[in-house]
Amino acid sequence: MYVDLNFRLTAQDPVPVDHGYPLYAALSRLLPVLHQQNGIGIHPLQGQYLGDGQVALRSDSCLVFRTHVEQVNELLNLTGKSIQLRRSTILIGVPQLKALVAEPILRSRxxxxxxxxxxxxxxxxxxxxxxxxxxxxxxxxxxxxxVEIRRRRTLRIKEKTIVGYEVVLENLAEEESLQIQIQGIGGRRHMGCGLFKGYRTSENSTEISGSAGHE
Structure with a gap:
């Protein structure tokens, strides 16, 4: 059984939009098992886009792992720890476990x-x-x-730039929706790529969940 493990975050300073790789690197230093568990996905952080490639975390912003329930205990060791993303120090709070919900429309940034x-x-x-x-x-x-292919986006990994697209999937049956959420599409799930969640077209377009630079 796969779940989303949500850690509430606290940060004073904004984080970069393109934070997929540095977030993974910072978490791996605290929890080396992340290098070994390829099945663990790390969702992009959500917040308010400020411009100039920066995102402000909100009071409800979370660090979210998509993982099998058997790996939850290892991830709980992050509670109370802090990570550094550029100039921002982020405190990792108490987590909450959420079951995956079958949605007919899914989106990956x-x-x-x-x-x-x-x-x-x-x-x-x-x-x-x-x-x-x-x-x-x-x-x-x-x-x-x-299958709707939306905005072309990039992910920076050290000196390398990875190119991909925002993707929205519609008309999914219940089992299909859950399967996609569990397996994802494409690679780099540990850097926020290919992870899908329920999507509604009325969502605020000014909200940026940034694992990738936007073009």
Missing amino acids: LVVIKVKGRNAAQLDEKSFQTAVKKQLSACEVSSRSL
Whole structure:
């Protein structure tokens, strides 16, 4: 059984929008098991976009791990610890466990897939959509589901820039929705990529959940 483990966060200073890699690196220094457990996903932090590549965490901002329940006890060791993201010191609070909920519409802010024969400059929405559909088919998701490729985004890992897209999936059956939330699409789940959650079109567009730079 997979769940979302939510740690409430406290921070005085903003964090970078592109924080997927530094967040993973900071957490791994506190909990080296994150280097070994490839099944653990780390959601992008959510907050209010301030401009200039910065996000302010809110009172309800959380550090969220998508993980199997058997790994929860190890993650609980983060309670009360602090991490540094650029100039921001972030205190990790008490966690709350939440079961995954089947939603007919899911969204991931950034999905990264290595598309054969395409480098970053050649990657376009059409080829990326084909790659997403191929992975959905492997997860036995029906062809009736709709795949919307949205904004092109990037993830910075040291000196390397990874290119991907925001993806919204619609018309999902209950089992399909849960399967996608558990397995994800593409790679770099430990850096916030390919993790899906329920989405409503009325969500505030000024809210940024930033594991990737926006273009």
